[in-house]
Amino acid sequence: MSLRIPREGLPSRGFSLLRKSLKNPKRENWCQCHLADQQIPQLLEKVDSDVAEKVRQGGCLHCSGKLHSAKYRRKPRGQPKEDWERDQEVYRASFYCDQDGCRKRHTPPSVRFLGRKVYWGFVVVLVAAMQHGITPPRLHALREGLGVARRTVEHWREWWLHTFVQSPFWSVARARFSPPIDLKTLPLSLCEAFGVEERRDRLLALLQFLSPITTGSIPLGWSM
Numbered sequence: 438m439s440l441r442i443p444r445e446g447l448p449s450r451g452f453s454l455l456r457k458s459l460k461n462p463k464r465e466n467w468c469q470c471h472l473a474d475q476q477i478p479q480l481l482e483k484v485d486s487d488v489a490e491k492v493r494q495g496g497c498l499h500c501s502g503k504l505h506s507a508k509y510r511r512k513p514r515g516q517p518k519e520d521w522e523r524d525q526e527v528y529r530a531s532f533y534c535d536q537d538g539c540r541k542r543h544t545p546p547s548v549r550f551l552g553r554k555v556y557w558g559f560v561v562v563l564v565a566a567m568q569h570g571i572t573p574p575r576l577h578a579l580r581e582g583l584g585v586a587r588r589t590v591e592h593w594r595e596w597w598l599h600t601f602v603q604s605p606f607w608s609v610a611r612a613r614f615s616p617p618i619d620l621k622t623l624p625l626s627l628c629e630a631f632g633v634e635e636r637r638d639r640l641l642a643l644l645q646f647l648s649p650i651t652t653g654s655i656p657l658g659w660s661m
């Protein structure tokens with residue numbers, strides 16, 4: 438993962454159009470398409486395993502030790518009830534240094550998880566984005582379908598508007614955007630900046646951009 442986002446990689450055309458269409462009914466369609474996209478979890482797992490392998494091959498960041506696997510189980514929530522077995526077990530890669538006196542843990546950045554949140558990271562992004570884009574009854578229906586409590590979505594909103602914007606990651610990363618990201622409509626404004634409405638790979642690009650915040654044991658500048 439790199440924080441270097443080529444400016445030409447961010448769509449500048451259509452920004453104003455997207456902002457104006459904040460209450461456009463079309464908005465909920467792209468979010469729901471992504472949320473229902475059964476290929477996304479597998480795609481994200483592949484990306485995570487590639488990144489994990491690079492972390493492992495790089496060895497210990499603190500000494501010359503080798504890294505050994507210490508993967509741990511996660512049960513991410515937020516898959517559509519009708520499409521997925523809920524609370525499916527998945528593994529998050531993690532490694533520890535094999536040198537006595539070091540033994541430092543290395544948890545690779547992830548596009549699947551956002552910190553300690555129990556839901557899939559893309560659900561935290563998309564459902565929180567939808568708060569700004571659709572009517573309360575439709576958001577309610579979406580939450581129900583994914584098994585997400587209203588309080589949980591409120592916590593996500595707090596996290597985006599306070600914890601995220603005050604993070605060391607964002608203090609560096611925000612300068613990469615032109616025009617600047619509208620903090621009041623996070624994470625919808627980030628979705629717009631990455632063009633997530635348009636394609637699945639843009640959602641992946643956004644999750645990769647966010648992935649440094651998913652680990653405390655790999656430095657922010659670590660490059661994939």
Ligand SMILES: [Zn+2]
Nearest residue numbers: 497500534539
């Ligand atoms: Zn070490």
